[in-house]
Amino acid sequence: MILLLGRRLLEAVGVLFVLSVLIYTIGTLVPGDIAQQMTGIEGATPERMAEFRERLGLDRPLLVRYADWLGDAVRGDFGVSLFSERDIGADIRAQFPVSFEIAVVSVMLAVIIGIPLGVYGAVHTGSILDRLLRGLSLIFFSVPTFVSGVLFVWFGSMFLKPFYTSYYIPFTEDPLANLRAISLPCLAIALPASASIIQMTRSTMISSLQEPFIDTARVKGVRETRVRYLHALRDALGPVVTLIGLMFGALVGGLIIVEQIFNLPGLGRGVLVAIGQRDFPYVIAASLAIATVYIAANLVVDFLYPILDPRQRDQE
Amino acid sequence: MAVLAPASGPSVLSVRNLVTVYPGRDGEVVAVDDVSFELSPGEVLGIVGDSGSGKTTLARSLLGLVSTPGRIIGGEIELHGRDLLKLSHKEMRQVRGREIGMIFQNPIRSFHPGFTIGWQLIEAATQHANISRREATEKIVEALTWVGMPEPAERINDYPHQFSGGMLQRVMIAMSLLNEPAVLIADEPTTALDVTIQAQILELIERLAVDRGMGVVLVTHNLGMVASLCDRVIVMYVGQIVEEAPVETVFRTPAHPYARGLLDSQPDRSTGKRLTEVRGASPQMTELPSGCRFQNRCDYVEEKCTEPPALADLSHGQKVRCWISQRHGLLPTRLADSDHRDRAESTGLSGK
Ligand SMILES: Nc1ncnc2c1ncn2[C@@H]1O[C@H](COP(=O)(O)OP(=O)(O)OP(=O)(O)O)[C@@H](O)[C@H]1O
Ligand code: SF4
Ligand SMILES: [Mg+2]
Numbered sequence: 001m002i003l004l005l006g007r008r009l010l011e012a013v014g015v016l017f018v019l020s021v022l023i024y025t026i027g028t029l030v031p032g033d034i035a036q037q038m039t040g041i042e043g044a045t046p047e048r049m050a051e052f053r054e055r056l057g058l059d060r061p062l063l064v065r066y067a068d069w070l071g072d073a074v075r076g077d078f079g080v081s082l083f084s085e086r087d088i089g090a091d092i093r094a095q096f097p098v099s100f101e102i103a104v105v106s107v108m109l110a111v112i113i114g115i116p117l118g119v120y121g122a123v124h125t126g127s128i129l130d131r132l133l134r135g136l137s138l139i140f141f142s143v144p145t146f147v148s149g150v151l152f153v154w155f156g157s158m159f160l161k162p163f164y165t166s167y168y169i170p171f172t173e174d175p176l177a178n179l180r181a182i183s184l185p186c187l188a189i190a191l192p193a194s195a196s197i198i199q200m201t202r203s204t205m206i207s208s209l210q211e212p213f214i215d216t217a218r219v220k221g222v223r224e225t226r227v228r229y230l231h232a233l234r235d236a237l238g239p240v241v242t243l244i245g246l247m248f249g250a251l252v253g254g255l256i257i258v259e260q261i262f263n264l265p266g267l268g269r270g271v272l273v274a275i276g277q278r279d280f281p282y283v284i285a286a287s288l289a290i291a292t293v294y295i296a297a298n299l300v301v302d303f304l305y306p307i308l309d310p311r312q313r314d315q316e
Numbered sequence: 317m318a319v320l321a322p323a324s325g326p327s328v329l330s331v332r333n334l335v336t337v338y339p340g341r342d343g344e345v346v347a348v349d350d351v352s353f354e355l356s357p358g359e360v361l362g363i364v365g366d367s368g369s370g371k372t373t374l375a376r377s378l379l380g381l382v383s384t385p386g387r388i389i390g391g392e393i394e395l396h397g398r399d400l401l402k403l404s405h406k407e408m409r410q411v412r413g414r415e416i417g418m419i420f421q422n423p424i425r426s427f428h429p430g431f432t433i434g435w436q437l438i439e440a441a442t443q444h445a446n447i448s449r450r451e452a453t454e455k456i457v458e459a460l461t462w463v464g465m466p467e468p469a470e471r472i473n474d475y476p477h478q479f480s481g482g483m484l485q486r487v488m489i490a491m492s493l494l495n496e497p498a499v500l501i502a503d504e505p506t507t508a509l510d511v512t513i514q515a516q517i518l519e520l521i522e523r524l525a526v527d528r529g530m531g532v533v534l535v536t537h538n539l540g541m542v543a544s545l546c547d548r549v550i551v552m553y554v555g556q557i558v559e560e561a562p563v564e565t566v567f568r569t570p571a572h573p574y575a576r577g578l579l580d581s582q583p584d585r586s587t588g589k590r591l592t593e594v595r596g597a598s599p600q601m602t603e604l605p606s607g608c609r610f611q612n613r614c615d616y617v618e619e620k621c622t623e624p625p626a627l628a629d630l631s632h633g634q635k636v637r638c639w640i641s642q643r644h645g646l647l648p649t650r651l652a653d654s655d656h657r658d659r660a661e662s663t664g665l666s667g668k
Contacts, residue, residue, distance in 0.1 A: 212425040218381055220440040220491070221413035224405075234430050310475040311429055 099266035110193035118201025137195035245301030334391035365552030417492030423484035434472030482513035
């Protein structure tokens with residue numbers, strides 16, 4: 001089992017490496033010559049452009065540039081922004097915690113909302129609350145984040161005035177102010193996510209409750225609450241955990257939108273701005289940071305899975 | 317063959333006029349229709365019948381565990397003189413596992429894949445007895461030894477997927493005897509197992525009855541199993557008991573045409589060939605004919621059969637739900653009667 005997990009870890013590093021190649025190549029080959037753009041399309045004489053290319057090192061072969069970049073990157077140096085000339089590594093290190101916090105809190109919220117409601121729906125299938133939940137989760141699921149986000153901003157500034165603030169303050173400086181600022185954006189991301197957790201939990205829980213081992217537990221004389229919340233839920237959790245891992249990937253789109261709408265100084269907003277400016281060193285670095293989180297989340301799922309399902313331990 | 321329990325001995329379980337229904341869109345399905353029987357300590361009672369005849373529903377009704385949307389709507393289930401149908405949920409829970417145990421068809425799926433078998437057995441052992449973990453562990457190791465598991469003390473830390481189906485069924489039996497229940501219900505306990513393993517499991521079940529005095533209700537499709545293990549047998553057809561009798565009686569002189577048909581359709585031991593099939597199909601539970609439910613398949617059908625026959629005593633503890641055999645005291649010969657003698661002999665009942 002340890003062997004298996006060790007291999008997973010190696011695989012994750014490998015995936016990250018391949019990703020860095022892909023992202024770097026794509027980021028470098030995007031249409032719109034960076035040199036042309038920066039020197040201004042009008043007054044760009046071929047000499048000026050050549051000089052500019054040389055300054056950025058764009059005249060060297062891609063492979064050499066990548067190797068160079070990788071060498072710096074593993075030391076946390078991602079170069080400087082083509083626009084602001086600021087240190088990209090430092091910028092990302094400042095923005096990353098903001099996005100990471102929003103992502104983790106959103107997923108936690110989605111789990112806290114989603115699992116109990118999904119279990120409730122499975123145990124009381126067809127009840128009024130179950131039908132209401134199914135309707136609601138369909139709505140939550142289909143409303144785009146940019147719509148719900150805007151609604152939330154409006155709602156927050158209209159009705160939650162004393163509570164809601166739109167200035168981001170790091171958790172380490174003032175936890176309460178921090179939570180006030182991120183609560184609504186997190187909710188905007190968590191609602192659609194919780195909708196899918198509700199659905200997944202409900203359906204796996206319903207099928208777990210029909211498993212013969214549930215009969216066995218009842219035949220032993222086990223209390224019904226224990227049958228449901230220990231025996232059945234334990235069995236139903238596997239697919240839900242996988243879903244939560246995948247959720248980190250789906251979250252990125254929501255993050256970009258929400259950070260924009262709520263004016264939060266995170267990676268998502270940074271990426272959006274940088275894409276507009278064709279600031280490719282920044283986009284590459286930020287994309288890699290996001291991919292790392294996604295890979296790490298799935299690595300955690302890989303580690304959790306054998307704990308939840310012992311049958312996985314004996315593979316290998 | 318288990319020790320023959322006297323038919324008149326004190327019953328541990330008496331079921332009287334039990335009715336279990338499943339409400340549905342096209343009407344109510346009466347899956348157990350007015351079923352009554354007695355079970356003595358140490359007796360193995362077989363329940364046979366077509367698929368869908370209500371065997372599982374009957375078995376589960378005894379524990380109050382009819383699957384949704386099923387409901388018991390009438391009758392009595394008396395265990396040690398106490399009517400289980402009058403118990404509260406909590407009291408019923410105390411009956412499960414402690415006074416009535418049950419084992420199922422699919423041992424592999426009947427264990428939780430996420431817990432060790434030790435954990436699952438200890439849960440059973442501590443449900444009804446206030447004992448420490450250590451005492452419980454000793455108890456389960458002892459039970460596992462009794463069912464013939466090698467190295468039980470080590471293996472209790474293994475998960476279900478690390479065992480074979482046959483071994484898991486042994487574990488299941490060990491689990492069901494932890495609290496020494498008076499009654500064990502086994503719903504097709506060997507159907508999912510290899511033929512070679514089947515015999516071992518059956519031997520264990522027989523020992524539960526003979527050595528431990530448990531009353532066993534054995535649901536099965538396999539008449540060979542009935543012949544080798546059961547003292548009495550109940551034949552069910554579309555929710556009703558159509559025949560009940562000591563095993564030898566049924567094999568020698570089946571009184572219900574359906575029971576006779578079942579015996580004839582058993583594969584012959586020596587040739588492996590089925591002699592006949594019971595022709596036709598059971599009626600739908602929602603579209604029952606008035607009168608005898610077997611009339612569309614019966615070779616003996618006559619006018620009278622449009623009235624519903626009652627289950628009535630013949631003799632020697634044989635009961636039958638058929639106008640013809642009730643009138644004649646037995647089922648008259650239509651097919652070559654020698655066939656049935658052969659059947660009885662080839663299933664090992666002759667000279668018993
Ligand atoms: N959960 C349920 N909901 C509705 N109807 C059911 C349910 N379970 C069983 N039935 C119906 O009740 C009748 C008896 O089913 P049951 O499972 O008791 O038969 P069985 O004799 O055990 O059959 P088998 O030999 O296939 O196991 C069948 O007509 C079946 O369709
Ligand atoms: S009552 Fe009539 S139809 Fe029913 S089994 Fe007897 S002979 Fe056949
Ligand atoms: Mg059945």
